[in-house]
Amino acid sequence: MLKRVHFPTSVLPYLLVAPQILVTLIFFIWPASQAMYQSMRIEDAFGLSTEFVWFENFQILAEDKQYFETFWRTIIFSACVAFISMSVALFLAGFADRVVRGAMAYRTMLIWPYAVAPVLAGALWVFMFNPTLGIFPYLLEFVGYDWNHYLNGHQAMLLVILAAAWKQVAYNFLFYLAAMQSIPKSVIEASAIDGAGPVRRFRTIILPLVSPTTFFLLVINAVYAFFDTFGIIHAVTQGGPAGATTILVYKVYNDGFVGLDLGGSAAQSVILMILVISMTVIQFRYVEKKVDY
Amino acid sequence: MATINLDQLTKSYGPDEVLHHISGDINDSEFVVIVGPSGCGKSTLLRMIAGLETVTSGEISIGGKIVNEIEPADRDIAMVFQNYALYPHMSVRENMAYGLKIRKTPKDEITRRVNEAADILEIREYLDRKPRQLSGGQRQRVAMGRAIVRDPQVFLFDEPLSNLDAKLRVQMRLEIRKLQKRLGVTSIYVTHDQVEAMTLGDRLMVLNAGYVEQFDTPIELYERPASMFVAGFIGSPAMNFLTATGGDGLVILDNGTALPTRLSTSGPVIAGIRPEHLIAEPEGVLPVRVEMLEQLGANTLVHGVLDGSDIPIVASVTGIQSLPVNDVVRFTPGPDALHLFDANTERRLS
Numbered sequence: 001m002l003k004r005v006h007f008p009t010s011v012l013p014y015l016l017v018a019p020q021i022l023v024t025l026i027f028f029i030w031p032a033s034q035a036m037y038q039s040m041r042i043e044d045a046f047g048l049s050t051e052f053v054w055f056e057n058f059q060i061l062a063e064d065k066q067y068f069e070t071f072w073r074t075i076i077f078s079a080c081v082a083f084i085s086m087s088v089a090l091f092l093a094g095f096a097d098r099v100v101r102g103a104m105a106y107r108t109m110l111i112w113p114y115a116v117a118p119v120l121a122g123a124l125w126v127f128m129f130n131p132t133l134g135i136f137p138y139l140l141e142f143v144g145y146d147w148n149h150y151l152n153g154h155q156a157m158l159l160v161i162l163a164a165a166w167k168q169v170a171y172n173f174l175f176y177l178a179a180m181q182s183i184p185k186s187v188i189e190a191s192a193i194d195g196a197g198p199v200r201r202f203r204t205i206i207l208p209l210v211s212p213t214t215f216f217l218l219v220i221n222a223v224y225a226f227f228d229t230f231g232i233i234h235a236v237t238q239g240g241p242a243g244a245t246t247i248l249v250y251k252v253y254n255d256g257f258v259g260l261d262l263g264g265s266a267a268q269s270v271i272l273m274i275l276v277i278s279m280t281v282i283q284f285r286y287v288e289k290k291v292d293y
Numbered sequence: 294m295a296t297i298n299l300d301q302l303t304k305s306y307g308p309d310e311v312l313h314h315i316s317g318d319i320n321d322s323e324f325v326v327i328v329g330p331s332g333c334g335k336s337t338l339l340r341m342i343a344g345l346e347t348v349t350s351g352e353i354s355i356g357g358k359i360v361n362e363i364e365p366a367d368r369d370i371a372m373v374f375q376n377y378a379l380y381p382h383m384s385v386r387e388n389m390a391y392g393l394k395i396r397k398t399p400k401d402e403i404t405r406r407v408n409e410a411a412d413i414l415e416i417r418e419y420l421d422r423k424p425r426q427l428s429g430g431q432r433q434r435v436a437m438g439r440a441i442v443r444d445p446q447v448f449l450f451d452e453p454l455s456n457l458d459a460k461l462r463v464q465m466r467l468e469i470r471k472l473q474k475r476l477g478v479t480s481i482y483v484t485h486d487q488v489e490a491m492t493l494g495d496r497l498m499v500l501n502a503g504y505v506e507q508f509d510t511p512i513e514l515y516e517r518p519a520s521m522f523v524a525g526f527i528g529s530p531a532m533n534f535l536t537a538t539g540g541d542g543l544v545i546l547d548n549g550t551a552l553p554t555r556l557s558t559s560g561p562v563i564a565g566i567r568p569e570h571l572i573a574e575p576e577g578v579l580p581v582r583v584e585m586l587e588q589l590g591a592n593t594l595v596h597g598v599l600d601g602s603d604i605p606i607v608a609s610v611t612g613i614q615s616l617p618v619n620d621v622v623r624f625t626p627g628p629d630a631l632h633l634f635d636a637n638t639e640r641r642l643s
Contacts, residue, residue, distance in 0.1 A: 186378035189345050194392035194443070195366040204391075208382040 032273060038266035047260070057267035066243075067251075067268075074247040077161060078225035084165035086217055089172030090210075094202055096173070097180040107177065114170035118228065122235025125163040149237065153244025156237045160245045163236055164229045172217050179213040180206060219283040227276060248272055295356030295369075295446040295479055296321050297342065302351035304337055304503075312338060312503045314351070319496075322477040324470070326494030330526070331485055333500040336451055339483045343372050343449050356446055371440035372449040375456065377432045379424040385411075385435050386420040392443045410438045413472070430461045437469070441476065448473070448480040454489065466492060487527055491515075499523050517632075521563060521639040524632055530568050530594060530607045536636065537564045544633065548601055550578050554631050556643075561636035568594065570630035571608035577623030581606050583616050595622065 039057055041050045061067050092110060099106055113121070129149060131137050137147035149156040183206065191205045230249045233239060239246035239254055246254065252272065256265025297319040304312040312334045319325045327335045340346040342353055344365035352359050360368050371392075379388050386407055393403045411417045414434040424432055433453060440448055450469070454462045470493055473480050484490055490497050491511045499506040499514065499522070507519040511527075518524035524532045537544040539558025543551045552564065569592075571579070580600035587594040593614040597606050600621050608624055616622055633642040 184376060184378065186374045186376055187380060189343075189365075190372065190374060190378040190439075191380070191391070192345070193343060193365045193370060193372050194439075195395040196391075197366070200395065205380060211382075 035266045035269050035273070038262055039270045040263070041266075042263045043260075050263075053263075057263045058271075060264060061267055061271070070243075070246055070248055070251050073157075073245075074226065077157070077164075077229075077245075077247050078222050080161045081164045081168065081225040081229070082218060082221035084161065085168035085221060086172050086214070088165070089169045089176050089217075090207075090214075092169070093173050093176035093180055094206065096177055097206075098198075110173050111170050113167055114174075116167065118167065118231030119235045121167045122163055122232040125159060125166075125232075126236050129159055149241075151241060153241055156241055156245050160229070160233050160236050163232050164225060167232065168221060168224055172221065175213050175217055176210060179210040183209050215286065216283070219279060223276065223279055226279075227272070296354075297447065297479060297481070298352075298354040298357075299342075300352040300354070302338070302341065302353065303349045304334070304341060304346065305349045310349075310503065312341075315500075315505055316351075317498060317505065317508050319479060319481065322479055324473050324480045324482065324493060324495045325498060326482045326484060326490040326496075327498045327500060328484055328487060328490035328494075328526075329500035332502075334503045335483045335485075335500050338500070339449055339451055339481060342447075342481060343370055344368050368447075369445050370447040370449055371443045371445040372451065373436045373440050373453045375452040377424075377436040377453075377456075379432060379435055379439070381424055384421050384423055385416065385427070385438075388424065388435055389439050389442050392439065406442045406444075407438075410442045413441070414438050429457055430465065433457060433465060437472070441472070446479065448478050450480065450482040452484055453482075455484075455486075462489075469493065487529065491527070497527075499526060501526075517641065517643070518565075519641050521565065521634045524565050524634070524641075528567055528569075530609065532565045532567050532632070533571075533606050534634075535564045535566070535599070535604060537562050539633070539642075544631070546599075547604075548599060552578065552626060552631055554633060555629075556633055558633060558642055562642065563634040563636050563639070565632035565634060566626045566630055568607040568609040570627045571606075571610075571624040572627055573608070573610055573622055574625045575623060577625040579606070579624045579626070580621045581608065581624055582621050583618050585618065586614070586616060588613055597622070 040052060040054055042053050042056065043050045096103065096106055096110065116124075128134050129136050129147065131148040131150060134147075140147045147155060149159045187205060187209075188201060191201050196204060226247075227249055229247070230253065233245055233247065233250050234253075237245040239250045248268065249272065252265050252268045255261045255268065259265075299315050299317045299319075302312060302315040303310060315338060317325075327338060329335045337346055341348055342355075344360065344363065348361050353361055355368055355370070380391065383391065389407045389410060390403050393406065398406075407420070408417070411420055414437055416431060416434045416438060419427060419431055419435070424435065427435065433456075436453065453469075454465055457465060466489055469482075482490075482493055484493075491514075494511060496508060496510050497514055498508045501522045507514060507523045509519075514523060514527045518527060518532075521534065525534070535546050537546045537552075539556075539560055539562045540551075541557045542555070543553050544558065544562055544564050545551050546564065581595065581597040582600045583595055583597045585596040587596065590613065592609050592611050593616075595608040595610060595614075595616060597608075598604060599606055606624075634640065635642055
């Protein structure tokens, strides 16, 4: 029979969790419920009165072609960021794992970008790619390529993807390196004796064995690209040109604080909220279980 | 099948030399065991032969070809690791087929060889399982299977049985021996377990602190140990060592007892007598004060000291004996039981 231990009731446990609950209530639950409430209201053009409209804001979004374009753009953006940052990190970790001399210095350097604030990272990339001042447009001119992300939407998208991916490489690198170092050395040696060269070992042994990490990072990177790239986009392109780099979070900001369509913006953030909740659920449901190899 | 030749092999990590001028020739189809206490460099030596460690100086040849600069993959060897090193994401079948697939063996040939190896090792019904679904002994078999499907020139074993329980270890030991004889593949086996070494090896290379102490057959190691280290390492319980002074056809122990020997020596020597070669006799020359008895059933270990000193003596007498503790029992070394070693160099005086 299961024996439960009972402690005498006391206020102490409640007091101990109170700060956390307070923080959650004030900074998370309250704003979230405000957003939900706001998403059901429409303001008049002068901001003098508001009207409770139930789900009309969502209806408008559902019929908005621009919103779907933004949605699609966000998915492409996220997929590219996740793919680039993860593959670069995997590549670097694969080499860092083999480095014997100066491994510490090498790793420290690779982790640095993670400590750079998003807006600063954005500013760096803005300078490097500035069509008139930047070093890259200058170099690209030699090969006859005209770079101007202020005019070219595709170039602008490429730039924010690179900047966002670059920032995340360090984080992914850390996880991949840790995963690779937890593979027993003898397994790698066994495959070397079995005749596998470095590339084959990486493909057939290391890659499958770090697959739980890959899945974990996939979720983390998707969440990052969806929600944490606002700073970079704001610093690099402000969502332009002509909305070419406007992803969902940026549209929330733009519609709400620039366009002053508070109701529509709130409705979008509610949708984003649902997205982030479902991603978190996926992560907990599947990542915790570990990928079965 | 191949011979292996080690010529003046040295390994250093930075300024520290851990293996010193190791030489030895291993014959075709021979089973050689490298044995020594932990930290003696035996695993390093095996890994050098496998190509997993670089060679500082000297030469390794397999089948007459110098392999110093050849990748492990191209040495035509197979290795069984202590922790088995199975690929956790592959089934048993895939684990065994991995090396063959890389060598572009035709599919039906792979199937045939994997099945054949699985039959030999009796792991046929586990072929589709993952390593984590297997017990330690089964994993061990898979690791062996992965080595034998490759049909290599050389098998290398790195303490493959040390993770198994005692009973399984004895069983697998016999199987490895039978398998090696059946396949006739030149094998090198590393262990710190002297019983494993004695039972498996055609010849044993005893390593101590990076030096080869002796490289000979198990019986020769037992009967004519080349040094005090080998004498103490081979045989259980370990050989008794007594300081003595050499003489003409006898040695005189520190307590004045004279023991006859065929050798004529002089100066300080060490006399070694194996516990199982001490015979209890009323007129025995070695008075031993009994301190403790260990009853093992088949024999009894008598722990004590040479009477009037604190030199420890162990004797192994057959059967269950109950000797009174603190009494003096007299022992005599059996004929030819005395091993003499130089007190300074610790080498055998023959």
